Amino acid sequence: MSDTALRNRRQPVNEKALPTPSSPKEDIKKVSLLQETHEKQQKNVHRIVFIGLTLLSFFVSFYKIWYPAEVVFDEVHFGKFAGYYLRRSYFFDVHPPLAKLMIAAVGYLIGYDGHFEFTNIGDNYIENDVPYVYLRSLPATLNVLCVCLVYSIMKQSGYSLSICALTAALMIFDNALVAQHRLIMLDSMLIFFMLATVYCYIRFRKLRYQEFSSKWWFWLIATGINMALTLSVKMVGLFLVVTIGIAVLVDLWSLFDIRRGLDMNHFMRHFNARALALIVIPIFIYLFWFYIHFAILIESGPGDSFMSTHFKETLKNSATKMKSLEIHYYDNITMLHRDTEVYLHSHALEYPLRYEDGRISSKGQQVVGIQEPDENSWWQVLPTKEIDSESEDGVKVHHGDIIRLKHLATNTILLTHDVASPILSTNEEVTTIADNDDHGRYNETLFKVLLEDSNNNDVWQTHLSPFKLLHMDTKVAIWTHDQALPDWGLGLQDVNGNKNTNEKSNYWVGQDIMGKNATEINMNKKQEIKSMLFLRKFFELQGRMLSHNAGLTKPHPYQSTPISWPFMVRGISYWSNNDTREQIYMTGNLIGWYLGFASVIIYVGVLLADTLARHRGIEPIDGPVRQRFIHNAGFFILLWLLHYAPFFLMGRALFLHHYLPAMVCNYMLLGAVLQFMFIDGIDSPVSSLQRNKEASIHRYRSVVSYMQALPSNNKTILVFGFILLCQVAMFIFLAPMTYGSPGMSVSQVLQHKIYSSWDLQYAK
Known part of the structure; x- marks a missing residue:
């Protein structure tokens, strides 16, 4: 037999050994079943892992x-x-x-x-x-x-x-x-x-x-x-x-x-x-x-001091209201700076004629801030206009009134003028002059009372009415800051005239009126609880929150800078116990x-x-x-x-x-x-099938075998x-x-x- 005949010779075929071809519909069905089975397995595994991690997190956290x-x-x-x-x-x-x-x-x-x-x-x-x-x-x-x-x-x-x-x-x-x-x-x-x-x-x-x-x-x-x-x-x-x-x-x-x-x-x-x-x-x-916040917090509390007078008057049992009295002309009062909590104070000491940097002062009487009030912290409110002095209850001081302040202990009048202050040369010196010796300086002793919340109540009150003292002549506000004077000022706090009259730290608060016990007087009065629109409360609180948050600049021993955070250069010491040496x-x-x-x-x-x-x-x-x-x-x-x-x-x-x-x-x-x-x-076979099911049908058997053998x-x-x-x-x-x-x-x-x-x- 020739080679050609041998090559052309037909071999017997065992038809039982051949795989039965499946229809495209069957292949699609098998692929879908494969995907469905895989997804169910994945869901079950996800569920088990999820539960396990939740339990582990619970143990670690608790x-x-x-x-x-x-x-x-x-x-x-x-x-x-x-x-x-x-x-x-x-x-x-x-x-x-x-x-x-x-x-x-x-x-x-x-x-x-x-x-x-x-x-x-x-x-x-x-x-x-x-x-x-x-x-x-x-x-x-x-x-x-x-x-x-x-x-x-x-x-x-x-x-x-x-x-x-x-x-x-x-x-x-x-x-x-x-x-x-x-x-x-x-x-x-x-x-x-x-x-x-x-x-x-x-x-x-x-x-x-x-x-x-x-x-x-x-x-x-x-x-x-x-x-x-x-x-x-x-x-x-x-x-x-x-x-x-x-x-x-x-x-x-x-x-x-x-x-x-x-x-x-x-x-x-x-x-x-x-x-x-x-x-x-x-x-x-x-x-x-x-709204829930305001609905719950109806009693006076420690947050009163941050809010306006109107806001305070919406709270029950207000301790601030119990201490508050209306201020009248010729009342003798003490005044506290709201931010630094020092009292306006003067004494019979003078500014040095020449400061360390060579600047010249007026050599006038010192006006300073003091932590604890004493006999040198009383000031009498004097009118600058005719008032009914025979009024039984006295004449109240209102927002916008122009007044003079007399220092009782030294019988002098508060004054500021165009002389540089001891600490800040950009601000004005605050001093006093003798009551009977104006020398034509009357205008330099005039101050306008500007209440912070005058729209609610324009009567000047202790505790409830933060105020600014705006100098009529030079348009500065009486101000103090957290800086002490040298030894010649007894280390007390510097007070000066601030040219930035819009600064929020210009506010003072009247504290006490000489000879009047506010608690006894107010005990006999029925406290009126005023109302305030929710949105007014909301916007007032939002403003206080934002301004106070921005003002949290006081250094802290564990503060750190953002650039260091991803590298944990500094942590925070939260707690320690000296006896057990735990922290x-x-x-x-x-x-x-x-x-x-x-x-x-x-x-x-x-x-x-x-x-x-x-x-x-x-x-x-x-x-x-x-x-x-x-x-x-x-x-x-x-x-x-x-x-x-x-x-x-x-x-x-x-x-x-x-x-x-x-x-x-x-x-x-x-x-x-x-x-x-x-x-x-790594290309997942199942994801390949999902992306193009029709094209994957012909690879069905290879995909199945691949998934079974996938290491x-x-x-x-x-x-x-x-x-x-x-x-x-x-x-x-x-x-x-x-x-x-x-x-x-x-x-x-x-x-x-x-x-x-x-x-x-x-x-x-």
Whole structure:
């Protein structure tokens, strides 16, 4: 037989050995079944991991929550404020009321009456019968829920199971978050509502192709509600408002694109929906908590002094009103500077003729500020116009009246003139001249009384009417500042004429009237409780909150600068016990914080490299991977940046705990970057099938066999496991300073002092 015949010879075929070809419909069904089975498995694994992490977070957050049984750091403020709510006593704070109301609600539910004052760090809770564990349980519970929300945010953003678990686990074992969120403070509420807002917004964005559906509306409105709740905890919630605002504007800009095919009516529906859910509803929610705040705090309390006269008169049992009397001409009064709390004072000592810098003075009688009033602190109010001296009750002094002030002890008249003051050469010297020796200087002794709240009551009153003394001749205001005079002035406080007459520190408050006992006089009077419109109360309080917050510039031993926060150069000493040598020192987990900052650098570097490459026509990153890295991780870095960068513009004292919201955002960014680096390069067969099911049908058998034989990525597991192991190890190492127990010897404290700048107790 020839070779050709052999080649052409037909071989017998065993038809039973051939696979039976399946129809396209069967292949689609099998692929769908494969995907469905995989998704169910994923959901089950997610559920198990989620529950496990929640339980772990609960243990870490609540471990020894009863210790220490003493007031710790800012519990002196927020525990006290909760007590004021329960006693209904008006107080003042720079933060909105929601978080403090939540703490007070816990106290109310467990029957706490708010009797404890939280006066000093270290005050004992048990001795004073304070249910502090219940109060601390609220922030600790919210810390657990924050971990749950971070896991859910990463899951809803499309990140892998391992990334969701790792990001949440890093948060669980962050020392700063645990230390801060198991105490009676506000940060866990702030971060919880911040994360709830982010979660709701992501859920809303995922429904962008189901616009105006019930689910779409639900998640949009939920975003606005949680955003308002965040702002109702602390004013820094504005950072979140700006972040969501930017995201919404980008979204609207995309919808506005004519290539999207939306007519203007349809676009306006989108605009109006977002305006309603993210502006109108949040405004009403924010106002609502202040309405509750005012409705509860109806009794006079320590916050009276921050508010206007009209506001004070809306409170019951006002101690300020009981001490207040109307001021009449020829009354002898004492006057207290509102900001520095010194009394206007004069004595029979003169300014030196020549100061140390060579400037010449008037050598007139000194006018100074003194801490405790004495016989040299009385001033008589003299009229500058004819009054009815026979009036039985006397003639009241009104807003805008021009008066003279006579110093009783030396029988001299208050005066300021165009001579430089001893300390500030830009301001005028304040002195006095003899009552019977004007020498044509009468106009230099005239002052106009300007009341702060003259619209409510234009009668000058002690305690209730802060006032300015405006000099009629040179248009300066009598002012003092926290600076002492040299020895020739007995080290008393400098008083001068301030050319900036609009400065808020120009105000003084009348204190006592000689020969009159205000309490006895007012005991026989029925106190009238006045009303005030809610919005007037609201705007007044907002102004006081903002101005007082901006004025918190007094140096603090544990304050730090924003540039140092990601590196934890300085922490905060929260509490210490000299007997047991125990301490709580708030600082973050070095592993997570440094990796988090590295993720910022990596993100910016990858984004820059990708932009440059695409500019040259090269696309180094796969389309779907790039989309998630740019948009989703970009949202996280925007959150981080807007919760961090604004602090560089603030002049008030700042602390490491101000960085915590930004750090939580940083953990989510870290998870996104780790996904990009270690997971997104591996193409999941199931995701391939989802993207193009029809094209995958013919590869069905190979996909099935590939999935069955798909090995775990050992490199990724090792990297993630190593990161988590380091985080846990560092957490355990710092745990004695996080939980305040156990005590450490000097050598152990020095071992834990990772940075020389850490102000650890008992390091000597």
